[in-house]
Amino acid sequence: MHRCLQLAKLGQGSVAPNPMVGSVLIHNGRIIGEGWHQVYGQAHAEVNCLNSVAEKDKKWIGESTMYVSLEPCAHYGKTPPCADLIIAHKIPKVVIGCIDPFAEVAGRGVKKLEAAGIEVLLNVLEEDCKKINRRFFLFHQKKRPYVLLKWAQTGDGFMGKKGERVLISNEETNRLVHKWRAEESAIFIGTTTALEDDPSLTVRLWPGSHPLRCVIDKELRLPSSLQLLNDDHPTIIFNFIKNEEAGKKRYVQVNREGSFLQQVLDSLFTFKVQSIMVEGGSVLLQSFINAGLWDEARVIVNQHLRIGEGVKSPVLRDEILMENYFIHSDSVNIFYKKSEKQATK
Numbered sequence: 001m002h003r004c005l006q007l008a009k010l011g012q013g014s015v016a017p018n019p020m021v022g023s024v025l026i027h028n029g030r031i032i033g034e035g036w037h038q039v040y041g042q043a044h045a046e047v048n049c050l051n052s053v054a055e056k057d058k059k060w061i062g063e064s065t066m067y068v069s070l071e072p073c074a075h076y077g078k079t080p081p082c083a084d085l086i087i088a089h090k091i092p093k094v095v096i097g098c099i100d101p102f103a104e105v106a107g108r109g110v111k112k113l114e115a116a117g118i119e120v121l122l123n124v125l126e127e128d129c130k131k132i133n134r135r136f137f138l139f140h141q142k143k144r145p146y147v148l149l150k151w152a153q154t155g156d157g158f159m160g161k162k163g164e165r166v167l168i169s170n171e172e173t174n175r176l177v178h179k180w181r182a183e184e185s186a187i188f189i190g191t192t193t194a195l196e197d198d199p200s201l202t203v204r205l206w207p208g209s210h211p212l213r214c215v216i217d218k219e220l221r222l223p224s225s226l227q228l229l230n231d232d233h234p235t236i237i238f239n240f241i242k243n244e245e246a247g248k249k250r251y252v253q254v255n256r257e258g259s260f261l262q263q264v265l266d267s268l269f270t271f272k273v274q275s276i277m278v279e280g281g282s283v284l285l286q287s288f289i290n291a292g293l294w295d296e297a298r299v300i301v302n303q304h305l306r307i308g309e310g311v312k313s314p315v316l317r318d319e320i321l322m323e324n325y326f327i328h329s330d331s332v333n334i335f336y337k338k339s340e341k342q343a344t345k
Helices: 002-011 045-051 055-063 082-088 108-115 126-132 134-142 171-183 191-197 260-270 282-290
Strands: 022-027 030-036 065-068 093-096 119-121 146-154 158-160 186-189 212-216 235-239 244-246 249-253 275-278 296-302 319-327 330-337
Touching (some): 002 022, 082 108, 134 146, 146 171, 191 212, 235 260, 275 282
Parallel strands (some): 146 275, 212 235
16 A cells, blocks of 8 residues: 555646555465556546556456555546446455545445455545545535645745845755645645746746646736736736636626635635645735635745844744755745644644
8 A cells, every 4th residue: 555655746737636546466475466547537546557468467467466656536537437447357356445535436336346346445545545635625625726835035024025025945955845846736826926926826936737827916907917817827817807818818706795715715626726825925825824724834934044134924823843844945835724622632
């Protein structure tokens, strides 16, 4: 199962809104096949695993055990059901990391396998299997995208100065941020960041796909000359004025009443956007924190840079530090938001 997880992670940034899944086929303690879900809409992990079996080993498939990090699908989607494929190959035993929360699967794959007389062992490394697909699980359970907050700050707690560009993180950390962008479905900023920084919000320093670009422009006052509003890549503009599509730009109207951010997340859910990285300014980031609408925060701190005054960094609430490491002068800190269960302890 550890090998399944290693393989599954190879699909990060390429398979959403599908989950990352790895699969291994074992015969008498020897791996005879392995695969992972590589590209959304293409073959699933189990298919790639079986296709990888060498001609000389195909005779052993019906005597092997298949390991898969997520329950095999039992429905027709972009591809046929993997449970049917396993049954067709007469694989006698399947070991599954965790149940798929997607309503079209959610235990049906297991039932189909068991009905065919296949021995099924469930929940092996369950928490690890859920963790790598936390975006997928949250998307289906909470009906919203996974929200990842990202910012860089000085050693004395500032994100920058008003009207002045302050370079905080180093070149290698900047490259890491582009890797992060390539791993998420969408990237999100506010009006002020769009106006002051004119970012392109693309992946340039790392190989990978560009995330869907999202920006707040409540009164549609952003100039069309901004890089964000070119037609190079799809962009959503959340506003109070109109619903409209123009080239690769989609204008999504949000009601003036109610939570703006919740409406944004609701809209992104309907567009099947599984995760967003919020790279906006301090006000937007703090708004997500105050509303409790965040799941993970990645904070880069330049330990040696002090500016004394400026735009204060956001303040997290109910956070757990999960990881911390250094890239030269930069400290990279990864926080998860406490679950309701953890918060009540």
